[in-house]
Amino acid sequence: MKKWLVAGVGILSIMLAGCGSASGDTSENDSNASSTSGAQEETEATDLSGEVYVYLPSPANLGDQLAADFEAQTGVRVNVFQGTTGEILARLEAESANPVADVIMLASWSDGLGLKADDALMSYTPEGADNLHEGWTDEDNMLFGASGSAVGVIYNTTLFPELDADWDELASDKYQGELAFPDPERSGSAKDFLAGFINNKGEEAGWQTWKDLAANGMTIPGANAAALEEVTTGAKGILVGGVDWNAYDSISKGEALEIYYPEGGTIVNPRPAMILNSSRNVDNAKAFMDYLLSDRAQQLISEAYLIPGRSDITSTQRENLADINTLDVDWDWMMEHSSDITSEFLSLVESAQ
Numbered sequence: 502m503k504k505w506l507v508a509g510v511g512i513l514s515i516m517l518a519g520c521g522s523a524s525g526d527t528s529e530n531d532s533n534a535s536s537t538s539g540a541q542e543e544t545e546a547t548d549l550s551g552e553v554y555v556y557l558p559s560p561a562n563l564g565d566q567l568a569a570d571f572e573a574q575t576g577v578r579v580n581v582f583q584g585t586t587g588e589i590l591a592r593l594e595a596e597s598a599n600p601v602a603d604v605i606m607l608a609s610w611s612d613g614l615g616l617k618a619d620d621a622l623m624s625y626t627p628e629g630a631d632n633l634h635e636g637w638t639d640e641d642n643m644l645f646g647a648s649g650s651a652v653g654v655i656y657n658t659t660l661f662p663e664l665d666a667d668w669d670e671l672a673s674d675k676y677q678g679e680l681a682f683p684d685p686e687r688s689g690s691a692k693d694f695l696a697g698f699i700n701n702k703g704e705e706a707g708w709q710t711w712k713d714l715a716a717n718g719m720t721i722p723g724a725n726a727a728a729l730e731e732v733t734t735g736a737k738g739i740l741v742g743g744v745d746w747n748a749y750d751s752i753s754k755g756e757a758l759e760i761y762y763p764e765g766g767t768i769v770n771p772r773p774a775m776i777l778n779s780s781r782n783v784d785n786a787k788a789f790m791d792y793l794l795s796d797r798a799q800q801l802i803s804e805a806y807l808i809p810g811r812s813d814i815t816s817t818q819r820e821n822l823a824d825i826n827t828l829d830v831d832w833d834w835m836m837e838h839s840s841d842i843t844s845e846f847l848s849l850v851e852s853a854q
Contacts, residue, residue, distance in 0.1 A: 552578040553785035556589045557606040558689070558772070559725070560746065563805040570801065571792050577785050585724050586612055586689030593621075600779035603786040606647065606772060608744075609689025611696060611836040613644045613773035618836070623776040625787055629794030632811040634822060637771040646771025647793040649808035651825050652694045653762045655743035657732050664739070667763045668698075671741060672713035679738035680719035681731045682850070685843040687724035690744045690770050695846055696839035697768040697830040711846060714741065715853035733758065749806035749819050762820065766828040769808070 557564050561583050568579035582592065586608045593602065607613050616622055622643040630638060630645060637646030654671070656664045666673070671680060683691040699707035722731045725744050731737040733756050748760040774793050776786045792798050799809045803816045815821045 549575045549577050549785060549788055551782060551785060552580055553603045553782045553789050554580045554582075554601050555604045555606070555789060556582045556584075556592065556602045558584065558586055558589065558608045560750065560805045560807075563801060563807070566801050567793070567798060570797060571789060574792070575785075575788060577788065579789070585687045586692075587687040587724075600777065600781075602777055603780040603782045604774065604776055604789050606774045607689055608650065608770065608772050609693050609839075610644070610646070610771050610773055610832055611693050611839050612689055613775060614639070614832060614836040616775065617641070617643050621778055623778050623780065623783075623786075625776055625790060627787070627790040627794050629791070629811065632794070632813050634771070634810065634812045637810055644771075644773040644775055645790065645794070645810070647774040647798070647810040648772045648802045649769055649810065649822065650690055650772065651745045651762065651767050651769040651808070651820070651827075652690055652742045653745050653748070653760045653767060655729065655732055655740040655748045655758055655760045657735055657738050658757045658759055660735060660738040664759070665761060665763075667765045668741070669710045669713065669765070671739065672710075672717045674717075676717060676739060678718040680714060680717060680741055681728050681737040681739070682714075682719055682721050682741045683725045683728040683743065684721050684723055685846060688728075688744070690725070690768075691742050692839050692843050693770050693835060694742050694768045696835040696842045697828055699838075699842055700830045700834050701766070701828040711849060712853075715850045718853075719850060720854070721847070721850055745819070746806040753806075753818075762825050764826065766826045768830065769822060769825055769827045771810070772807070 555568065564581050564583045568581050571577065572579055582589070584592070589605060589607060590612060593605070596602070617639065624642045626642045627645060633646060637649070638644060654664065654666070660679070666676070685692040685695055702710070719741065720737070722728045725747055728740055729743055729747050729751065732740045733751060743760070745760055748758055752758050774790060776783070776790060780786045794811060799811050799814050803809045803814060806819050808822050809816070
């Protein structure tokens, strides 16, 4: 099993395979990428004006970069709200009587499917969608995985110089009181991981793993950032189900951390980008969706340690999709059951304290 330690902060090298001839202006792309579609030309059109409201999850600096770059290319002002998947969904609910958002991105594919089931999404096929990883779009062209992330085991190397335990092996006495887990009510990646794990392993075996880890003193400090902070500071030694991009970013800044993906497999979560049916700036929303799959945006996504949505782009500073042992799951089943699984999991961990 491969562990990753990122040394220092460098310019991320992006390699594009199987690209067609370049089209549009690529002068702003420092990744030696060649354009595979007209996405660059679309987002650099000069006939756009006004604004677009975009809600998206962390990394926060990525949202700022995407907004600034799109504004520079199009002149369209991007009004950004950034929060966890739970916070974004709560804001949508609060604004339901007077919708604001045009484009939303979530860290949970199952929550995106939930919005689709509620007839909240508009069908649109952005430029470059044919280059997405297999399964990173829905059949009705409403959800597009512009980026992705996986969950793994993140550990403090000062407390545990080496670690490669599988999920169920973390119930060992030597890890007693050292385990943390992100709050699945606030973390879309943690929520989908739990649901996918139960879906793949089965009810009996899947729940037994979480019962054993809860009995071993596993706690829930908060969403992804708060949970990782527990391990970074040494309050806990091991973060179970930690989102990978957060770990890679912290490691690049010199934190005493490492991450690995257990042999038992994990969930790789396409992070869906979607246009809401209630959008008041549809042309700008479509242009922003086109932009998300452009060379430039995919470069920024990769530099943020996320998995690029396009299959023709790979990263040299993190595990790529093909390198991760991904569990085979039923996303529709997960959409239906993830909230109940989250509630049961939280009750399980609380009762074990």
